[in-house]
Amino acid sequence: MRFSGLAVAAAGLHLSVVAAQDGSQKPLDSNYGPSPKPEGTSGKQPNIIFILTDDQDLHLDSLDYTPLIKKHLIDQGTLYRRHYCTTAVCCPARVSLWTGRLAHNTNVTDVNPPYGGYPKFVSQGLNSNYLPIWLQEAGYNTYYTGKLFNAHTIFNYHLPYAAGWNGSDFLLDPFTYSYLGSRFQRNKEWPRSYKGQHSVDVLAEKAYGFLDDAVKDDRPFFIGIAPVAPHSNVEIASLDGDFDNIEDLVHFTPPIPAARHAHLFPDVKVPRTPHFNPDEPSGANWVRRLKKQSQENVDYNDHFYRQRLRTLQSVDELVDGLFERLGAKGLLENTFIIYTTDNGYHIGQHRLQPGKECGFEEDINIPLIIRGPGVAPGKIAEIVTTHVDLAPTILNLAGAPARADFDGEAIPLREKEIAAAATTRHEHVTVEYWGFAASEGKLFGKDEKRLILNNTYKALRIIGEDYNFYYSVWCTNDHELYDLKTDPYQLHNLLHSDEEAKVPATFLGVSFDKVVSRLDALLFVLKSCKAQTCVRPWHALHPAGNVLNLRDALSERFDYFYGTQQKKVSYDRCELGYIIDSEGPQFETDGLVYRHGARWDEWA
Ligand SMILES: *[C@@H]1O[C@H](CO)[C@@H](O)[C@H](O)[C@H]1NC(C)=O
Numbered sequence: 001m002r003f004s005g006l007a008v009a010a011a012g013l014h015l016s017v018v019a020a021q022d023g024s025q026k027p028l029d030s031n032y033g034p035s036p037k038p039e040g041t042s043g044k045q046p047n048i049i050f051i052l053t054d055d056q057d058l059h060l061d062s063l064d065y066t067p068l069i070k071k072h073l074i075d076q077g078t079l080y081r082r083h084y085c086t087t088a089v090c091c092p093a094r095v096s097l098w099t100g101r102l103a104h105n106t107n108v109t110d111v112n113p114p115y116g117g118y119p120k121f122v123s124q125g126l127n128s129n130y131l132p133i134w135l136q137e138a139g140y141n142t143y144y145t146g147k148l149f150n151a152h153t154i155f156n157y158h159l160p161y162a163a164g165w166n167g168s169d170f171l172l173d174p175f176t177y178s179y180l181g182s183r184f185q186r187n188k189e190w191p192r193s194y195k196g197q198h199s200v201d202v203l204a205e206k207a208y209g210f211l212d213d214a215v216k217d218d219r220p221f222f223i224g225i226a227p228v229a230p231h232s233n234v235e236i237a238s239l240d241g242d243f244d245n246i247e248d249l250v251h252f253t254p255p256i257p258a259a260r261h262a263h264l265f266p267d268v269k270v271p272r273t274p275h276f277n278p279d280e281p282s283g284a285n286w287v288r289r290l291k292k293q294s295q296e297n298v299d300y301n302d303h304f305y306r307q308r309l310r311t312l313q314s315v316d317e318l319v320d321g322l323f324e325r326l327g328a329k330g331l332l333e334n335t336f337i338i339y340t341t342d343n344g345y346h347i348g349q350h351r352l353q354p355g356k357e358c359g360f361e362e363d364i365n366i367p368l369i370i371r372g373p374g375v376a377p378g379k380i381a382e383i384v385t386t387h388v389d390l391a392p393t394i395l396n397l398a399g400a401p402a403r404a405d406f407d408g409e410a411i412p413l414r415e416k417e418i419a420a421a422a423t424t425r426h427e428h429v430t431v432e433y434w435g436f437a438a439s440e441g442k443l444f445g446k447d448e449k450r451l452i453l454n455n456t457y458k459a460l461r462i463i464g465e466d467y468n469f470y471y472s473v474w475c476t477n478d479h480e481l482y483d484l485k486t487d488p489y490q491l492h493n494l495l496h497s498d499e500e501a502k503v504p505a506t507f508l509g510v511s512f513d514k515v516v517s518r519l520d521a522l523l524f525v526l527k528s529c530k531a532q533t534c535v536r537p538w539h540a541l542h543p544a545g546n547v548l549n550l551r552d553a554l555s556e557r558f559d560y561f562y563g564t565q566q567k568k569v570s571y572d573r574c575e576l577g578y579i580i581d582s583e584g585p586q587f588e589t590d591g592l593v594y595r596h597g598a599r600w601d602e603w604a
């Protein structure tokens with residue numbers, strides 16, 4: 001198989017599709033149209049600054065090492081600790097984020113063509129149908145600097161230019177992840193090399209420059225700031241080559257900090273949680289076959305971890321510089337600052353080498369912090385939110401109506417709205433992935449591979465008051481179920497034969513199999529859902545409207561419907577992209593709807 005080196009370099013970003021489950025009582029179409037504005041914006045459209053880091057974790061404590069982000073954002077804003085990406089890899093995650101649609105609806109499912117990357121974003125018609133364009137239509141000036149998508153290159157950046165930006169200065173492949181050899185491309189100018197300068201520092205100056213530009217005009221502004229930290233450093237040795245020989249094409253190394261940060265945290269190590277390089281294998285499919293890492297490997301990964309924390313220091317300073325300028329310009333009263341990342345990261349958990357693309361919490365549950373007028377300072381929100389909720393949230397802030405094809409819904413920002421949403425908001429996340437996983441660290445074992453195939457899966461997270469599950473079906477038809485209430489580190493896959501002894505006799509008061517049957521049906525809906533069905537999937541199964549969450553669905557009168565009648569999620573084979581005929585039964589054609597009073601009997 002021949003792949004371009006550019007595409008391979010982009011292999012770091014996968015989106016987990018978070019499907020939202022909805023416990024809401026609202027009629028189905030009531031949430032089109034703007035929701036009430038957060039207090040303090042006094043009717044004027046607020047400015048919005050969106051900071052998007054790359055591969056930043058929530059679970060490996062990265063936010064504990066950035067005191068200025070804490071000072072300006074966490075202490076002055078709300079941290080959404082149950083925020084999820086829906087595909088845990090860069091390009092699909094970013095496309096979902098900028099369109100409000102799950103990867104199976106954008107069909108940008110990979111970092112490189114043919115299934116992903118900037119060319120796929122363009123060929124799917126999304127360059128004329130994404131957030132910056134809608135914001136301009138709503139009266140905003142829009143600016144962006146940093147990484148937009150993978151496979152957005154020094155060769156194709158003008159084929160066509162990314163639309164929707166009044167000012168842009170993009171990092172381009174194959175130099176996107178080269179911390180000391182980046183190339184940026186401004187507006188319609190030629191790409192320019194910044195060799196020798198630190199990419200995040202270059203980007204900070206560009207971001208401040210756009211802020212200066214933005215305040216010259218009366219219109220409200222949106223500024224996207226997307227530094228590459230703490231992504232691994234990637235150098236492309238050759239632009240074209242053999243996929244089987246990726247080592248000759250692409251060199252992954254730990255991220256490279258600015259010189260002034262290189263000495264920091266000499267003794268820090270990856271948190272030694274129970275799932276760090278565990279004695280027993282865990283997970284499913286290829287993850288379960290991983291060997292325990294050697295001490296040499298662990299030492300290297302600890303170094304990798306420290307390099308991530310060090311590169312994040314430049315982001316910390318960028319944020320400080322931004323707030324200094326926002327304060328000096330008197331903009332804090334009317335500006336929302338949103339901080340998140342495209343997807344998470346793992347290092348050593350479940351014996352995994354540094355990377356993402358998995359469905360574990362480290363990869364999908366990621367930082368989201370929002371500060372702005374009316375947002376409660378220093379709060380931690382527990383509601384479930386996902387990347388496909390962000391475009392709806394931003395459009396809502398801009399006072400523009402939600403779009404009918406959004407697969408998510410606006411995130412409540414005020415404390416009172418957040419509290420109210422605790423009982424009405426979706427409780428699920430749709431997670432999906434296609435293709436391969438990449439090991440970004442050093443390969444120690446002789447048989448260890450840089451790229452791991454058959455990493456195609458569908459999954460969901462579901463978090464209610466008395467349950468907290470991750471459920472997945474892989475293209476190999478391996479299954480996973482973790483009960484995160486009793487197993488927060490996801491060490492016991494209750495659907496693996498080795499873990500039978502761990503399976504509880506009853507789960508939520510019913511048999512284990514009954515819970516699994518409901519989760520599988522929910523996944524059946526979510527894996528191909530569109531628009532509102534992705535937000536309220538139980539409604540697709542129970543159009544009568546009497547089932548709003550997992551708890552309701554567990555009712556014994558639905559046992560036959562879920563246990564016997566509904567088809568199960570399965571795959572016919574493993575594909576690298578969204579090839580429908582490999583993905584088993586489809587709810588739209590093969591699924592059953594529960595009809596009131598009957599067991600299943602009709603499907604219209
Ligand atoms: C920003 O771009 C939009 C869309 O092209 C345009 O209407 C607007 O005038 C531009 N703003 C400025 C300050 O040029």
Ligand SMILES: *[C@@H]1O[C@H](CO)[C@@H](O)[C@H](O)[C@H]1NC(C)=O
Pocket residue numbers: 453454475476573574
């Ligand atoms: C991928 O999965 C298929 C089953 O769908 C299996 O036959 C094949 O051996 C697997 N390949 C790898 C590289 O794991």
Ligand SMILES: *[C@@H]1O[C@H](CO)[C@@H](O)[C@H](O)[C@H]1NC(C)=O
Pocket residue numbers: 107114115577578579580
């Ligand atoms: C997604 O894109 C791929 C590559 O172009 C194509 O083969 C596939 O059929 C598309 N999937 C869907 C569901 O449209």
